[in-house]
Amino acid sequence: xxxxxxxxxxxxxxxxxxxxxxxxxxxxxxxxxxxxxxxxxxxxxxxxxxxxxxxxxxxxxxxxxxxxxxxxxxxxxxxxxxxxxxxxxxxxxxxxxxxxxxxxxxxxxxxxxxxxxxxxxxxxxxxxxxxxxxxxxxxxxxxxxxxxxxxxxxxxxxxxxxxxxxxxxxxxxxxxxxxxxxxxxxxxxxxxxxxxxxxxxxxxxxxxxxxxxxxxxxxxxxxxxxxxxxxxxxxxxxxxxxxxxxxxxxxxxxxxxxxxxxxxxxxxxxxxxxxxxxxxxxxxxxxxxxxxxxxxxxxxxxxxxxxxxxxxxxxxxxxxxxxxxxxxxxxxxxxxxxxxxxxxxxxxxxxxxxxxxxxxxxxxxxxxxxxxxxxxxxxxxxxxxxxxxxxxxxxxxxxxxxxxxxxxxxxxxxxxxxxxxxxxxxxxxxxxxxxxxxxxxxx
Numbered sequence: 001x002x003x004x005x006x007x008x009x010x011x012x013x014x015x016x017x018x019x020x021x022x023x024x025x026x027x028x029x030x031x032x033x034x035x036x037x038x039x040x041x042x043x044x045x046x047x048x049x050x051x052x053x054x055x056x057x058x059x060x061x062x063x064x065x066x067x068x069x070x071x072x073x074x075x076x077x078x079x080x081x082x083x084x085x086x087x088x089x090x091x092x093x094x095x096x097x098x099x100x101x102x103x104x105x106x107x108x109x110x111x112x113x114x115x116x117x118x119x120x121x122x123x124x125x126x127x128x129x130x131x132x133x134x135x136x137x138x139x140x141x142x143x144x145x146x147x148x149x150x151x152x153x154x155x156x157x158x159x160x161x162x163x164x165x166x167x168x169x170x171x172x173x174x175x176x177x178x179x180x181x182x183x184x185x186x187x188x189x190x191x192x193x194x195x196x197x198x199x200x201x202x203x204x205x206x207x208x209x210x211x212x213x214x215x216x217x218x219x220x221x222x223x224x225x226x227x228x229x230x231x232x233x234x235x236x237x238x239x240x241x242x243x244x245x246x247x248x249x250x251x252x253x254x255x256x257x258x259x260x261x262x263x264x265x266x267x268x269x270x271x272x273x274x275x276x277x278x279x280x281x282x283x284x285x286x287x288x289x290x291x292x293x294x295x296x297x298x299x300x301x302x303x304x305x306x307x308x309x310x311x312x313x314x315x316x317x318x319x320x321x322x323x324x325x326x327x328x329x330x331x332x333x334x335x336x337x338x339x340x341x342x343x344x345x346x347x348x349x350x351x352x353x354x355x356x357x358x359x360x361x362x363x364x365x366x367x368x369x370x371x372x373x374x375x376x377x378x379x380x381x382x383x384x385x386x387x388x389x390x391x392x393x394x395x396x397x398x399x400x401x402x403x404x405x406x407x408x409x410x411x412x413x414x415x416x417x418x419x420x421x422x423x424x425x426x427x428x429x430x431x432x433x434x435x436x437x438x439x440x441x442x443x
Contacts, residue, residue, distance in 0.1 A: 008117040009037045011045030011074065013066050016053030018193045018237070020081055021138070022146040023103060024051045027080070030110050035119065042073035046117040047098070049109060052090075054083030054163060056338040067094050078112045080105060082163045103164050104149060141387065141422035142189035142233075142405060143182045147175050147223065151195040152202075153240075156277050156345040157306065157337065160195055169201050172218040173209040176226055188387055188422055189233040191404065192224075198239045221247045228256030233387065235404060237262040241285060246292075253296040258401045261292070265303045268323025269316035272309055275348060289327055300402035302331035307364055308357030309337045310348035317360050324367055330375050331408050332368045334361050369434045376409070376432040383442050386411045388423040398427070400437070409435040416441060 010031055014024035027049065028038060039045035048070040052063035063083045070077045071094060079090055080101045087100040099112035138144065148169040151161050179190055194200060201207075201218035208215045216226055221244065227234045234257045239245055241263055252259040265285055267273050292299055305320065324332070336357040339346045352360075386398035389405065396416025403409050413419065413427050428442040 007035050007037050008046040008119060009039035009044055010113055010117065011039045011042055011048035011070070013048065013050045013070060015051060015063055015066060016055070016059065016082065018144045018191065019146055019149075019195065020051055020053060020103070022144050022193070023081070023106070025144075027051070027106055027109050030106060031113060034110065034114070036113065036117070042070060045074055045076075047076045047078060047113060048074045049078045049080065049113065052079060052081035052083035054081070054086065055158075055160065056340050058338065059083075060089075060341075064090070064093050067097065071096060076116060078109060078116065080109045082160075085163050138405075139389065139421065140186055141389075142191060143187045145175065145179055145182070145190045145192050145227075146170075146194060147192060147197065147200050148194040148203075152199065153196065154277055156275065156348070157309065157340070157343050159340050159342045162342060164195065167196060167199055167203045169204050169218060171204070171209040172201070172216040172223050172226070173211040175223065176211040176216065179227055179230055179232075183230045183232045186422065187232060188424065189235060190227060190230075191235045191237060192227070193237045195238065196240050197236055198242045198245050220244075221251070224248060224251055224257050233258050233401065235260055235262075235401075237404070239263050241265070241288065246288065249292050249295045249299070252299060259296050259299040260302070260401055260404070261299060262302045262404070266306055267309065267316075268305075268320040268327075269312070270319075272312055272316050272320075275311055276306075276309065276345070286323070286326055298401075300330045301327075302333075302404070302408065303329055304333040304335065305364070306335055306337050307360040308352040310345055310352065311350045312337075312352055312360075321364065321367060324364070324371070328371055328375065329368075330372065330402060332372070333407070334364045334368070336361055373432070373434045376434070376437060379429050379437060380432055381429065383426050383428050384411065384437070384439070386413065386425060386427050388413070388416070388419050388421055388425065390421055391417060391419055393417075396423075396425075398425075400427075409437065412436065412438040414438055414440055 012028060014021055042048060050067050050070055053059040060083055067077060067079055077097050078099045079097050082103050084100050084102040090100055098116050101108040148167060150165040150168045152167045198220055200220040204218045206217050206219045209218055216222055228251060239261055251257045266276060266278055384400040386400050388396045388398045390397045396413035396419040398411045398413055400411050411427060419425060426442045427439040429437050429439040431438040
């Protein structure tokens, strides 16, 4: 028996990265198309879906906690997502879950919902309408656009290929039609995501597809150019530094794509990069960063790094600090090495003690905070176009082209009380700190 009158209701918990968020949006869109309602609370739901993350041990622990909470609050739980590839572990902790499936197994999730929360009356799809852009879990003014799944790399610290498989690119036409629909629905910013964005189309041999009656090659440079023609901000995430990435920089200089590059460099020591089996050398990265800035002086560079990788010596760490000092990156995330179950790096000798990792992270972030502060301070007095994310009693909270949602800084528009979410406005920067900017509306 359903807990609610009318159509059955589904509760949903989405954990992990933006790629998992897109998976959640697709599942929810299909469920709404099938006539299900989305419950805002556990007790109002006929069944709860938990989309898990399994990338590192802390994420797995969070996923198991979320499953347990849903079971305690509701009792009827369907599990999916990256951690779903290890059904045995999930059932060891939570044997009463109704169903377990892995990432991208949308049909299995939807089928399980139909099985455990069936309709008591026939569903009319012409009455229960879904917006053309589908169900979005992001605010109306921006959206994640997933262009591929999986990864062909064999980085020793990562188990993503074993969870999400090898590279599986979407045809360019499908991506562009989705993007066009999102922009038509009011989206102002498209955040392009995948596990390896710069590898997009390699598995398709960069074959031609069609959009708007004309051919488009399934390759990141051509795709980015076409996305840029839609009139929305286009932001590229998770771009591995292959040589052809250099082709994207002129598009940024032209204004077709935001001058923002999220490129996971991971370390500055050639020896550690080799142990990680990363696809680029630190010295080459520094040279290319210099060239990118010559072509597009306004480019914002974001990256992530790991400290405490097995075998990392003091000399390796000093090389990393030297790299950071020379690269002068705008946005940086630093993570202590986490031994993920199944990662080959776990078998490497000379693990770094936890207290040493913590100290290296502290030193690293102190250095980067000084660099970030200096680079943001240089923007004082400039005029920046910003996208408004919200408004409160203090003014508007916005982002410039240099700020991705939820991971980068913000621009506080001190006189922006009359603005609305989704507005694009010019702001003259008056103040800065290590992460954020403040300013006033400018003509």
